[in-house]
Amino acid sequence: MLQKIYDWVDERLDITPLWRDVADHEVPEHVNPAHHFSAFVYCFGGLTFFITVIQILSGMFLTMYYVPDIVNAWESVYYLQNEVAFGVIVRGMHHWGASLVIVMMFLHTLRVFFQGAYKKPRELNWVVGVLIFFVMLGLGFTGYLLPWDMKALFATKVGIEIAMTIPVVGPIAKTFLAGGEIIGAQTLTRFFAIHVFFLPAALLGLMGAHFLMIRKQGISGPL
Numbered sequence: 001m002l003q004k005i006y007d008w009v010d011e012r013l014d015i016t017p018l019w020r021d022v023a024d025h026e027v028p029e030h031v032n033p034a035h036h037f038s039a040f041v042y043c044f045g046g047l048t049f050f051i052t053v054i055q056i057l058s059g060m061f062l063t064m065y066y067v068p069d070i071v072n073a074w075e076s077v078y079y080l081q082n083e084v085a086f087g088v089i090v091r092g093m094h095h096w097g098a099s100l101v102i103v104m105m106f107l108h109t110l111r112v113f114f115q116g117a118y119k120k121p122r123e124l125n126w127v128v129g130v131l132i133f134f135v136m137l138g139l140g141f142t143g144y145l146l147p148w149d150m151k152a153l154f155a156t157k158v159g160i161e162i163a164m165t166i167p168v169v170g171p172i173a174k175t176f177l178a179g180g181e182i183i184g185a186q187t188l189t190r191f192f193a194i195h196v197f198f199l200p201a202a203l204l205g206l207m208g209a210h211f212l213m214i215r216k217q218g219i220s221g222p223l
């Protein structure tokens with residue numbers, strides 16, 4: 001049945017060469033942990049991607065119940081956590097995944113750094129990686145405010161005060177982040193928009209560039 005659907009589409013759009021180019025190629029021996037156990041370090045990028053997918057999917061389900069305004073935000077999270085079927089699991093996945101994805105990304109960056117995989121011709125992919133790093137930290141920072149409890153409020157206050165200490169652009173950064181003088185209604189809607197639209201869109205574009213470059217250049221090594 002699936003083969004029939006594939007053949008039908010292939011006859012019309014000639015997808016086989018495209019598919020072969022993207023996915024049908026041998027994994028080099030030096031990145032395969034079945035051959036050398038120490039090659040497990042090459043899995044960190046893929047694991048980062050796997051958790052990123054979990055974050056996107058669980059986040060999409062969270063937005064079905066989350067209400068991004070200061071009157072209802074906390075209660076909508078409480079309801080999601082305690083009343084909605086599987087809500088505690090979906091929120092738990094997003095909560096723990098947010099930390100795990102940073103850990104994995106960090107391990108991946110260490111692997112790339114200590115193997116010198118950022119060197120010519122992969123400099124551009126390192127630069128894209130650094131941008132991804134900042135986007136990920138931004139997702140963590142903006143997501144933390146959304147439950148709108150005391151921890152969220154004061155953590156964001158600390159974060160914004162750190163941004164304020166940047167020479168010259170500090171006050172502008174504060175106004176940009178808080179949307180006004182205090183952390184309030186404007187800040188919450190702003191963080192919500194940044195968390196669910198702006199940064200994920202940037203992340204998808206950057207990850208696309210990251211993978212295209214890996215596919216084009218191949219994986220580095222063996223050492």
Ligand code: HEM
Pocket residue numbers: 041042043044045046048049050052105108109111112117118122125126127128129130132133207210214218219220221
């Ligand atoms: C969402 C975050 C990221 C994902 C999903 C991701 C994914 C991947 C994957 C799957 C690979 C193939 C090899 C491997 O897994 O080790 C890779 C390679 C690479 N990554 Fe990332 N990455 C991320 C973040 C970063 C960051 C933060 C940096 C550096 C600042 C970076 C720099 C590189 C470089 C230079 C390569 C080529 C390495 C080589 O050819 O040996 N990546 N990435």
